[in-house]
Amino acid sequence: MFVPRGFQFAACASGIKKEGLDLGLIYTEAKALAAGVFTQNLVKAAPVLLGKEILSKTEGIKAILVNSGCANACTGEAGLKDAQEILEALAKIWAAT
DSSP: OOOOTTEEEEEEOOSSSSSSOOEEEEEEEEEEOOOOOOOOOSSOOHHHHHHHHHHHHOSOEEEEEEESSOOOOSOHHHHHHHHHHHHHHHHHHHHHO
């Protein structure tokens, strides 16, 4: 398997699904250009809204966190807060390393 230089990948079974891998992380040592394709649905999950906002404001990213088995939809302000807290916790972990 080919892995691009400077990138790392990880996955785990976090309990979102009953079994199997359901949380993944893609990390790059240097900031990378990023683009996204998002749903056109009127109802958008909190991570979609946050992802669109981040990509509109940044010149590069260092990580992508993805889940499988949970749409995170229709969670309102609490969902946006949760998504932001997850990103802040991830950033804090990297700052400590």
